[in-house]
Amino acid sequence: MLNLINFNEEMKAKEIHEMSLADLRERIDAEKQALNSMRINHTISPLEDTSKIKKAKADIARMMTILALKEKQN
Numbered sequence: 001m002l003n004l005i006n007f008n009e010e011m012k013a014k015e016i017h018e019m020s021l022a023d024l025r026e027r028i029d030a031e032k033q034a035l036n037s038m039r040i041n042h043t044i045s046p047l048e049d050t051s052k053i054k055k056a057k058a059d060i061a062r063m064m065t066i067l068a069l070k071e072k073q074n
Contacts, residue, residue: 016066024070028063031056 019027035056042053 013062016063021070024063024067028060028067031060035060
């Protein structure tokens with residue numbers, strides 16, 4: 001199951017590398033949903049810290065890159 005301790009916080013590459021493929025895919029989907037809801041909420045009522053959107057996008061990109069590398073190795 002997912003480790004939700006760091007959910008919506010910037011993830012380090014080392015933490016991502018330690019995740020299994022299934023957990024990584026699940027986490028990417030969850031992060032994408034969180035990003036979409038963050039964008040919708042920002043449209044309705046501006047966020048206090050808009051850098052969260054940028055950090056979420058960077059985390060998703062980092063996870064997708066590592067997922068692609070792991071899939072290539074298998």
